Amino acid sequence: MTEHLKGLSDFHCHLDLFPDIETAIAQRERDAVFTLAVTTTPKAFPRNKELAECTQYVRAAVGLHPQLVDKRSHEIDLFAELLPNTRYVGEIGLDAGPQFYRFFEKQKSVFDQILQLCAHAGDKILSIHSVRTAKIVLDMIEARLPRTRRKFVLHWFTGSASDARRAVECGAFFSVNTAMLSSERGRKLIVALPRDRLLTETDAPFIRGDDGNSSVPATYVVRNELAALYGVHRDEISAQISFNLGELLS
Numbered sequence: 001m002t003e004h005l006k007g008l009s010d011f012h013c014h015l016d017l018f019p020d021i022e023t024a025i026a027q028r029e030r031d032a033v034f035t036l037a038v039t040t041t042p043k044a045f046p047r048n049k050e051l052a053e054c055t056q057y058v059r060a061a062v063g064l065h066p067q068l069v070d071k072r073s074h075e076i077d078l079f080a081e082l083l084p085n086t087r088y089v090g091e092i093g094l095d096a097g098p099q100f101y102r103f104f105e106k107q108k109s110v111f112d113q114i115l116q117l118c119a120h121a122g123d124k125i126l127s128i129h130s131v132r133t134a135k136i137v138l139d140m141i142e143a144r145l146p147r148t149r150r151k152f153v154l155h156w157f158t159g160s161a162s163d164a165r166r167a168v169e170c171g172a173f174f175s176v177n178t179a180m181l182s183s184e185r186g187r188k189l190i191v192a193l194p195r196d197r198l199l200t201e202t203d204a205p206f207i208r209g210d211d212g213n214s215s216v217p218a219t220y221v222v223r224n225e226l227a228a229l230y231g232v233h234r235d236e237i238s239a240q241i242s243f244n245l246g247e248l249l250s
């Protein structure tokens, strides 16, 4: 496995929403944390890409967040234009929460276009938001992404146990965070997942208490809590997550 995948990883993080993105990136480099810097709009991508290019551990993803699709759907053209510049795509997906449901049809249209663009391009790795929409997200992935062009991670997954089983069959990886680990439901879901599909994420700065300034970086907290959940040494979890990341990126 290549050197940069051996440490901890954060496969879904909004570095550009920290008070200072350059400091946030420098921190990831210093701590050797492989980080996927997702973006919420295509417009935000070029700056992330420019900064990530000078690093060993940070990768920039181009995204169009489902919660922003109402006002930003026109940026799909810019998304298509930027897609050849990165292997990583996110944050994308669907959100059927009450605040976002009124433009759900628009969300589906944008997500569908993104999946088609990714299928056409090939070799993309997707970080997907699926709040209250696990089933339809999986339906769309199955319809649009052929098996050989299907590498995706369900970020902060909150679907049912049967949704999770179907997602596993569909080839999903799962990036888990401290919010999931803090609920009984989330912990039950995580232990039922195959360990070789697990990744870690912080979704910083969206999880409370994770402002990038705490003494113990959130990636360590996720790893340690996973170790406690499984009752194994944290090195075992680190090794497993590194292995999984290597598989995903291979």
Ligand code: MN
Pocket: 012, 014, 038, 091, 203, 206
């Ligand atoms: Mn996010």
